[in-house]
Amino acid sequence: MNLHEYQAKALLAKYGLPVQQGVLAASPEEAAAAFDKLGGKFAVIKAQVHAGGRGKAGGVKVVKSREEAAEVTKSLLGTRLVTYQTDALGQPVNSVLVCEDMYPVERELYLGAVVDRGSRRVTFMASTEGGVEIEKVAEETPEKILKVTVDPLVGMQPCQAREVAFALNLKGEQIGAFTKLMLGAYQAFVENDFALFEINPLAVRASGELACVDAKIGIDSNALYRHADLACQRDKSQENERELKASEFDLNYVALEGNIGCMVNGAGLAMATMDIIKLYGGQPANFLDVGGGATKERVIEAFKLILADPSVEGVLINIFGGIVRCDMIAEAIIAAVKEVHVTVPVVVRLEGNNAELGAKLLSESGLKLTPADGLADAAAKIVAAVKA
Amino acid sequence: MSVLVNKDTKVLVQGFTGKNGTFHAEQCMAYGTKIVGGVTPGKGGATHLSRPVFNTMNEAVKNTGANASVIFVPAPFVLDSIVEAVDAGIELIVCITEGVPTLDMLKAKRYIETVGGVTLIGPNCPGIITPGECKIGIMPGHIHRRGKIGIISRSGTLTYEAVAQTTKLGLGQTTCIGIGGDPIPGLNHVGALKLFQNDPETEAIVMIGEIGGTAEEEAAEFIQSEVKKPVVGYIAGVTAPKGKRMGHAGAIISGGKGTAEEKFRAFEKAGMAYTRSPAEIGSTMLELLKSKGMA
Numbered sequence: 063m064n065l066h067e068y069q070a071k072a073l074l075a076k077y078g079l080p081v082q083q084g085v086l087a088a089s090p091e092e093a094a095a096a097f098d099k100l101g102g103k104f105a106v107i108k109a110q111v112h113a114g115g116r117g118k119a120g121g122v123k124v125v126k127s128r129e130e131a132a133e134v135t136k137s138l139l140g141t142r143l144v145t146y147q148t149d150a151l152g153q154p155v156n157s158v159l160v161c162e163d164m165y166p167v168e169r170e171l172y173l174g175a176v177v178d179r180g181s182r183r184v185t186f187m188a189s190t191e192g193g194v195e196i197e198k199v200a201e202e203t204p205e206k207i208l209k210v211t212v213d214p215l216v217g218m219q220p221c222q223a224r225e226v227a228f229a230l231n232l233k234g235e236q237i238g239a240f241t242k243l244m245l246g247a248y249q250a251f252v253e254n255d256f257a258l259f260e261i262n263p264l265a266v267r268a269s270g271e272l273a274c275v276d277a278k279i280g281i282d283s284n285a286l287y288r289h290a291d292l293a294c295q296r297d298k299s300q301e302n303e304r305e306l307k308a309s310e311f312d313l314n315y316v317a318l319e320g321n322i323g324c325m326v327n328g329a330g331l332a333m334a335t336m337d338i339i340k341l342y343g344g345q346p347a348n349f350l351d352v353g354g355g356a357t358k359e360r361v362i363e364a365f366k367l368i369l370a371d372p373s374v375e376g377v378l379i380n381i382f383g384g385i386v387r388c389d390m391i392a393e394a395i396i397a398a399v400k401e402v403h404v405t406v407p408v409v410v411r412l413e414g415n416n417a418e419l420g421a422k423l424l425s426e427s428g429l430k431l432t433p434a435d436g437l438a439d440a441a442a443k444i445v446a447a448v449k450a
Numbered sequence: 451m452s453v454l455v456n457k458d459t460k461v462l463v464q465g466f467t468g469k470n471g472t473f474h475a476e477q478c479m480a481y482g483t484k485i486v487g488g489v490t491p492g493k494g495g496a497t498h499l500s501r502p503v504f505n506t507m508n509e510a511v512k513n514t515g516a517n518a519s520v521i522f523v524p525a526p527f528v529l530d531s532i533v534e535a536v537d538a539g540i541e542l543i544v545c546i547t548e549g550v551p552t553l554d555m556l557k558a559k560r561y562i563e564t565v566g567g568v569t570l571i572g573p574n575c576p577g578i579i580t581p582g583e584c585k586i587g588i589m590p591g592h593i594h595r596r597g598k599i600g601i602i603s604r605s606g607t608l609t610y611e612a613v614a615q616t617t618k619l620g621l622g623q624t625t626c627i628g629i630g631g632d633p634i635p636g637l638n639h640v641g642a643l644k645l646f647q648n649d650p651e652t653e654a655i656v657m658i659g660e661i662g663g664t665a666e667e668e669a670a671e672f673i674q675s676e677v678k679k680p681v682v683g684y685i686a687g688v689t690a691p692k693g694k695r696m697g698h699a700g701a702i703i704s705g706g707k708g709t710a711e712e713k714f715r716a717f718e719k720a721g722m723a724y725t726r727s728p729a730e731i732g733s734t735m736l737e738l739l740k741s742k743g744m745a
Contacts, residue, residue, distance in 0.1 A: 183556065
């Protein structure tokens with residue numbers, strides 16, 4: 063689950079991090095009032111969407127008056143922001159963060175953290191090259207990224223944070239301030255089950271003070287049960303509608319751009335099914351894992367989801383019935399096809415217990431259901447059916 | 451021979467009396483696995499599926515001499531269950547549970563490293579099976595046949611696919627290890643490869659990976675330098691979009707890293723056999739073995 067910038071900053075402020083001041087506004091009037099409240103000569107209006115690259119996409123603007131703050135806010139609210147991290151539709155802008163002006167800044171640094179899969183540790187990354195895409199820095203000048211690996215046994219120690227502070231060429235009081243900031247960030251990371259944390263840029267202001275100008279936080283969804291305070295901050299408007307609907311039924315769905323809908327049990331097999339469709343010259347329309355229990359109810363919901371995508375011209379169902387019997391799955395599919403009134407061709411591959419009986423039931427159903435023998439046969443049949 | 455589990459493996463079920471624990475313990479027993487009892491705190495002294503229930507793992511291990519455990523407890527209690535199993539002296543822990551917080555796994559792994567001598571499989575996995583001897587997990591036992599292929603996979607049903615194919619072609623399996631779909635698994639590809647390399651009965655290995663992380667790239671390097679047996683690789687997720695989690699917590703291309711193409715390239719670089727079709731895992735292995743005069 064991702065947090066908005068304003069939510070992330072509020073959380074980090076609780077851990078003593080120096081964050082850029084800001085006021086959330088959901089209307090031009092609120093933005094004008096926020097401008098007054100901040101009291102500066104300038105303010106920065108930032109669209110609150112779950113995506114990076116907002117600046118280049120026109121989602122971040124400097125304003126000089128309360129009127130301009132209202133005007134810019136009016137132009138942003140209700141639109142969809144398309145950045146290099148979003149799809150072509152973009153993310154809806156429902157609020158803006160009116161922020162204090164930080165400039166002039168002396169330098170822009172970067173501080174981020176992830177759970178590194180290779181080392182199996184929380185790993186912090188810092189760089190003097192803040193304010194730009196860190197992926198680019200990592201690719202072009204990897205030596206400019208400092209890495210700190212934290213052993214969960216002892217947690218992050220001040221010596222590790224100090225080492226980074228010196229390496230970033232911070233001076234005097236900044237060393238202590240940065241150390242406190244980085245230790246606070248680690249504390250926030252482990253206490254709130256972050257999956258991703260990023261402050262970019264971390265500004266060194268002309269006054270010498272540090273300030274978190276932007277903050278990005280992703281929370282481990284598996285840990286939300288122990289963070290009710292964060293779970294309630296979820297903004298469903300930022301999520302794909304069909305994926306959201308799927309999650310309500312405990313289905314894993316990801317929309318793709320092809321025309322062959324897929325319904326599979328198991329995430330790995332679901333990906334493999336998409337891949338084999340491509341291998342046989344077709345294009346998968348989605349990833350969909352119906353999970354272990356391919357019951358009638360789940361198959362019905364899965365069909366509804368798949369067919370809600372207007373580009374779907376055929377559906378491939380691939381179920382490896384391990385412990386469940388395939389004739390029962392076949393019955394569930396037949397009932398679902400009848401109930402949802404599926405009109406596009408459906409190819410079904412059932413493997414496992416009673417697979418032949420399952421195939422027989424499908425053939426005799428009188429519906430547009432084509433049984434397939436094996437994964438390759440299934441892919442070939444659905445690709446042919448869609449092209450026909 | 452086989453790896454990690456055989457007919458003498460004595461298994462305790464953690465979360466024995468729950469719905470999943472009960473159903474799958476029954477299936478494992480029907481397969482012939484020596485399930486010697488289980489743990490459900492507060493239900494000690496009871497009998498479940500004709501096996502004793504204990505309050506704690508310590509008590510259970512002392513009374514049964516178990517050396518393995520399988521975890522079915524809900525995700526919030528998995529870390530606790532792993533620590534309890536380790537402390538009770540269990541050598542092989544198989545965690546089926548899905549949805550374990552990543553930071554809990556960091557701690558679990560760290561603890562296991564500190565203690566030493568413990569192998570954790572999973573979480574979020576189908577488990578491990580040595581056909582005809584011992585099944586610890588949720589896989590359908592009947593699709594397996596005793597044979598010569600060791601199978602390693604991050605996915606459940608995709609493993610069954612590879613199993614069914616190798617069974618159909620008469621190759622069979624020595625042991626199949628589902629290492630699980632989480633970003634921080636217990637045993638990883640390299641660890642599983644080491645086990646199969648050292649198992650005299652395993653003649654060749656199927657390694658199934660998927661998008662996310664760099665475990666397959668590391669495995670490819672390890673195969674090139676250390677594994678003398680034929681290996682066939684497959685990676686799922688060529689068509690997966692970037693930045694989207696594909697069902698498994700660990701199956702995500704993040705920051706442009708962890709794509710299927712990178713992994714296939716690593717296979718190529720390591721001079722490994724591989725297939726891009728999930729329908730041809732078994733046949734690719736058969737061809738490879740034939741070319742080496744091994745089938």
